[in-house]
Amino acid sequence: MSTALREPVLRTYARQDVTFVRGEGSWLWDDAGRRYLDLVGGIAVVGLGHGHPAVRAAAHAQLDELWHVSNLYWTKPMEALAQRLSDRFGGASAFFCNSGAEAIEAALKWARKASGRPGIVALENSFHGRTLGALSVTGQPAKRAAFEPLLPAVGFARLNEPDSLAAAVGPDTACILVEPVQGEGGVHVAEPHFLAAARDLGDEHGALLVFDEVQTGVGRTGTFFAWEEAGVRPDALTLAKGLANGLPVGCLLVGDSAPTGLEPGDHASTFGGNPVACAAACAVCDVVDDVLLARVRAHGAALARQLATLPGVTAVRGRGFLLAAEVERPAGEVVDAARERGLLVGTAGERTLRLTPALTMGDDELEQALVLLAEALR
Numbered sequence: 001m002s003t004a005l006r007e008p009v010l011r012t013y014a015r016q017d018v019t020f021v022r023g024e025g026s027w028l029w030d031d032a033g034r035r036y037l038d039l040v041g042g043i044a045v046v047g048l049g050h051g052h053p054a055v056r057a058a059a060h061a062q063l064d065e066l067w068h069v070s071n072l073y074w075t076k077p078m079e080a081l082a083q084r085l086s087d088r089f090g091g092a093s094a095f096f097c098n099s100g101a102e103a104i105e106a107a108l109k110w111a112r113k114a115s116g117r118p119g120i121v122a123l124e125n126s127f128h129g130r131t132l133g134a135l136s137v138t139g140q141p142a143k144r145a146a147f148e149p150l151l152p153a154v155g156f157a158r159l160n161e162p163d164s165l166a167a168a169v170g171p172d173t174a175c176i177l178v179e180p181v182q183g184e185g186g187v188h189v190a191e192p193h194f195l196a197a198a199r200d201l202g203d204e205h206g207a208l209l210v211f212d213e214v215q216t217g218v219g220r221t222g223t224f225f226a227w228e229e230a231g232v233r234p235d236a237l238t239l240a241k242g243l244a245n246g247l248p249v250g251c252l253l254v255g256d257s258a259p260t261g262l263e264p265g266d267h268a269s270t271f272g273g274n275p276v277a278c279a280a281a282c283a284v285c286d287v288v289d290d291v292l293l294a295r296v297r298a299h300g301a302a303l304a305r306q307l308a309t310l311p312g313v314t315a316v317r318g319r320g321f322l323l324a325a326e327v328e329r330p331a332g333e334v335v336d337a338a339r340e341r342g343l344l345v346g347t348a349g350e351r352t353l354r355l356t357p358a359l360t361m362g363d364d365e366l367e368q369a370l371v372l373l374a375e376a377l378r
């Protein structure tokens with residue numbers, strides 16, 4: 001086991017005292033050789049499990065060919081990934097970067113340029129990342145306070161309250177920014193009627209509708225994009241977490257019917273569209289097929305039902321394999337108790353456990369996880 005205080009690393013994280021050295025599927029091994037069942041998946045990132053063979057093979061093959069040339073030139077994996085995402089969206093163009101926050105930064109710049117307006121309407125309790133722009137549209141005062149002043153012209157409305165959104169949107173609004181399921185904020189699902197109201201308000205006021213699918217995208221909620229289930233297509237969306245199964249990649253995807261906005265010289269990322277990350281992401285897109293998505297919907301619903309029966313669980317929320325359980329004890333205590341039993345779970349709030357298992361997790365593994373979690377909750 002490792003020690004908590006060590007190494008010249010800035011203390012921006014409250015890390016758990018464990019060092020992982022190997023992963024395979026839904027399992028992780030620490031430096032003492034102990035095995036853990038992983039229901040965190042690198043925070044909804046390793047969606048196909050650790051070391052997924054198809055993703056690993058694609059990344060390996062690309063490592064042997066070419067790692068980086070910059071966006072001065074074209075590369076095949078980047079073009080192939082853009083094509084796959086466009087096909088899934090129903091016609092769209094991609095800008096590639098390396099993280100969720102960067103994808104949000106691209107979205108904010110795109111929305112301002114494309115609309116010629118300054119205003120952003122986001123939601124209370126939302127999470128869009130830690131860079132100054134992304135933090136400016138994150139509706140969690142505690143995360144923002146120490147870094148103000150942030151971007152001006154940002155307003156916040158309440159999730160699932162169309163009247164609150166209507167009051168915030170006006171002639172200066174460049175875009176409405178919504179997570180189809182608020183992830184970090186506690187796994188709160190945006191109801192289809194609310195997303196439809198956001199779509200209507202955007203159309204009425206000439207504001208663009210942007211969905212932050214950094215956490216919900218790439219199959220996490222049981223459809224490739226979470227908007228598909230609600231049937232509300234945004235003008236643009238952001239992706240990152242699960243897109244390359246753990247290699248860094250982010251994406252702003254702008255639908256073909258939306259204004260293009262950005263022109264050469266407006267925005268850039270040196271590492272964006274990295275060939276290895278894009279090759280891995282292409283493999284991810286190919287693995288996340290209709291069969292896997294149907295499995296996520298069915299198993300996610302079953303897992304939610306079973307979670308609700310565990311001792312000390314007072315409520316269960318979420319969609320697909322993005323689930324939260326409200327618990328009677330501080331969630332951190334449950335996380336520690338679970339880890340001691342060889343199970344990794346996450347949190348999204350003081351008394352909220354967050355479960356984001358691999359979309360590929362086996363039935364027996366899910367069963368085992370529930371047994372261990374029940375023990376940890378006792």
Ligand SMILES: *Cc1c(COP(=O)(O)O)cnc(C)c1O
Binds near residue numbers: 098179
């Ligand atoms: C994690 C997350 C982000 C930020 O992504 P980073 O890669 O950490 O910058 C943005 N939006 C949502 C919805 C997220 O879940």
